[in-house]
Amino acid sequence: MTTATEPARRGRPGYDRDSMLEVVVAAFNERGYDATSLGVLAERLGLSKSAIYHHFASKEQMLEVALGKALDALEAVFDSPEATTGPVVSRIRHVIRGAVLVLCENKPYVTLLLRLRGNTPIELEAMRRRREIDRKLRALFELSRDEGTLRPDMEPRVAERLTFGMVNSIVEWYRPDGPITPEQLADSVLELVRTGLREPSSL
Amino acid sequence: MTTATEPARRGRPGYDRDSMLEVVVAAFNERGYDATSLGVLAERLGLSKSAIYHHFASKEQMLEVALGKALDALEAVFDSPEATTGPVVSRIRHVIRGAVLVLCENKPYVTLLLRLRGNTPIELEAMRRRREIDRKLRALFELSRDEGTLRPDMEPRVAERLTFGMVNSIVEWYRPDGPITPEQLADSVLELVRTGLREPSSL
DNA sequence: GTCTATATTGAGATAGAC
């Protein structure tokens, strides 16, 4: 009932929670969570409105499950051994690369997370977990400053905000079927963060 | 009726369009446009719901006027002489700096613009104008690549997206009454874009 | 697991008095 077993997603009927959530979250991201009615969801699912309640207790529970997927994946990156041990510069590179990859591979769920406004307790709790992740990147930049590998005119807090701003903005334009792979994108972000956009010789 | 004349914004009554819009847009940004009901707006304004209709024909018209403010200010930066003539690197610096300053000084209106989902013709038109601005930054990065001042391993399109991603993310955390001035913030963004976060000597 | 009702609430918007 909770864990998907085998087939799932046919032409029309026979949804399980995960396959239904894919359709639902895509709709949330296109129109916004609040602007997406159960009627629209039912239409896109090819079901009646009431059938949805067989899988989810409420519209907000769909949001809750989706946000959990995004947060679990992001937290795994920031709590991994490569993020908590070793040279600080390597740790920073690891979490930035990992965040880009998670974002690309779980784009719909992360997109939903990044657009929360905190209108309900469930949204507030998700935002709390997200802020905890932000805090971990900031802590890494503080270590970097202390050891002298962060340029001294850059506040760790500003570095963290701008870095995450850049990374998070990727959900707005990355296309899984596009020409750029997540790995290439992660390389571009890391290079920009490391040494900027300018042709090095023109410094 | 359309243009504000003199005083405006008192303790409770006597709103004109602009002073009312300030309150309205703040509410939109806190809860999201769709999740903000006229009832909530009336409460925050200290008015009844129907009184709002003396100033705006509809909820969506409030959005339209607010988006116009943001877009007019941004377009002014990208159409200015400093953005269209002179060395390409200077033009890029000018539009990035200008975008950061406009964003800080018109934060509520720009925030609203950046969160649109395109659910109505009015939203779609605003998104079209916004894409036009994106296109102008991309064109500048293409010129930069052609003259050899953009690092060759960075696609102009990716450079544009990551740069605007970083700039636009500022609406999520900039505080007008905080310790960082818009000018300092613009400097930080420009330095990060130019040469990255690393202590230069550690390259 | 899905359906056809339907209950209930709150939304955006209007009428007309003051």
Add this chain to the structure above:
DNA sequence: GTCTATCTCAATATAGAC
């Protein structure tokens, strides 16, 4: 320029049959 009262519609959610 603001109010009270009301209209209309669409939203989330439930009941109960198949």
